[in-house]
Amino acid sequence: MINNIPEPMTPNVFRINKKYKETHDTFTIELEPTQGTDEFFFSPGQFNMLYVFGVGEAPISISGDPKNPKTLKHTIRVVGTVTKAMYRLKRGEVLGVRGPFGSHWPSENAVGKDVIIIAGGIGLAPLRPVVYQLISQREKYRKVVLLYGARTPEDILYTYDLEQWQRRFDIEIKITVDAAAENWRGDVGVVTTLIRKISFDPSHMIGMICGPEIMMRFTVAELQNCGVGKENIFLSMERNMRCGIGFCGHCQFGPVFVCKEGPVFNYECIENFFGTREI
Amino acid sequence: MQTPESSLAEHPFLKDLNPRLITFLAGCALSTQFHKNQFIFREGEEANYFYIILDGKVAIELFAPERGSITIQTIGEGEVLGWSWLIPPHRWRFDARAIESTRAIALDGRCLRSKCEEDHELGYEVLKRFASVITSRLEATRLQLLDVYGAHV
Numbered sequence: 001m002i003n004n005i006p007e008p009m010t011p012n013v014f015r016i017n018k019k020y021k022e023t024h025d026t027f028t029i030e031l032e033p034t035q036g037t038d039e040f041f042f043s044p045g046q047f048n049m050l051y052v053f054g055v056g057e058a059p060i061s062i063s064g065d066p067k068n069p070k071t072l073k074h075t076i077r078v079v080g081t082v083t084k085a086m087y088r089l090k091r092g093e094v095l096g097v098r099g100p101f102g103s104h105w106p107s108e109n110a111v112g113k114d115v116i117i118i119a120g121g122i123g124l125a126p127l128r129p130v131v132y133q134l135i136s137q138r139e140k141y142r143k144v145v146l147l148y149g150a151r152t153p154e155d156i157l158y159t160y161d162l163e164q165w166q167r168r169f170d171i172e173i174k175i176t177v178d179a180a181a182e183n184w185r186g187d188v189g190v191v192t193t194l195i196r197k198i199s200f201d202p203s204h205m206i207g208m209i210c211g212p213e214i215m216m217r218f219t220v221a222e223l224q225n226c227g228v229g230k231e232n233i234f235l236s237m238e239r240n241m242r243c244g245i246g247f248c249g250h251c252q253f254g255p256v257f258v259c260k261e262g263p264v265f266n267y268e269c270i271e272n273f274f275g276t277r278e279i
Numbered sequence: 280m281q282t283p284e285s286s287l288a289e290h291p292f293l294k295d296l297n298p299r300l301i302t303f304l305a306g307c308a309l310s311t312q313f314h315k316n317q318f319i320f321r322e323g324e325e326a327n328y329f330y331i332i333l334d335g336k337v338a339i340e341l342f343a344p345e346r347g348s349i350t351i352q353t354i355g356e357g358e359v360l361g362w363s364w365l366i367p368p369h370r371w372r373f374d375a376r377a378i379e380s381t382r383a384i385a386l387d388g389r390c391l392r393s394k395c396e397e398d399h400e401l402g403y404e405v406l407k408r409f410a411s412v413i414t415s416r417l418e419a420t421r422l423q424l425l426d427v428y429g430a431h432v
Contacts, residue, residue: 120428186353189352190419193415197357
């Protein structure tokens, strides 16, 4: 889906309304526009280009609730020059926002089916909006399961949301970490090991995956081992997005542009070049 | 009432195993229960059993001086715990501790080793199943070692 944004290359100025740490290397900012409408509509899975004036721009997934367009949320991992500069910004300071860009999670295809959401690390951020969406229309779907893998218990994102969702009886949440001390009572092991611990109908489900590419490769393989067809697997890809509208070519991924045709792809459409080293 | 034999027949680890072999295996099986925080086995001890987990959760741990016990993996319902009984010198390489109340079927490794020697069909089936478990655990461990969620910039 491509949004009809009147001036896609011109950033709108947004003010940081709230900023808080999620983990030792991730934080969330809540933004409000400084001009025009105070609502920002997006579809789960889409991203914005966030511009720290004088430093640069970075593509960041939208991580808030699509039903709450008055609060634009982004969860950011501090890894490079731009995200480090974002982390230094304080409440009340401004940054530029272009977007929303890209395709969205296919919740419309999931109606009447089991929905298995599999997130790894910061990959939970682009999936959180679709969890909000599924919960808000819970009666439309059969089983809803979130499998989440993190590095350690201290790296688990959105602990408040996860606790709230775990209290519900209509969504199953399983969390695992790669390493933990003995006081951790949850699962230890890679996220792919959780797939065999849940029951779902492989012929009547939609899988949504986001995380490091290698984790997604193994997750796709495990889902296929369980009998899930490639047409029912969707993943969010990450590449070097710059323009956001498929002009500059920086995010070319085989024959597609991640910013325009993606970031959410049906696995069937990318399987021929997914995991190819040269691409 | 569930007997060890019926529990074995229903467990994913032994799915589609010939009923004759299930009966044979049941001859080495014993229902068992571990309470929360109970050690099932400790590193260095003789590995005389393996466990078919029926419910609960078990942590496989390694103790490192100054770091304490580190959980490497957790195992739960539908999974199998321990393969050191199969491979000489038959000693546990890790600690296993129930982190929840856990029900399991314990299979006597010495009994099973001799039955596998007697009946090669059983031996091949057991080895095939353990090879699959070992392969998937090795794959998972490799992924863990990659530290895929770490910052790689």
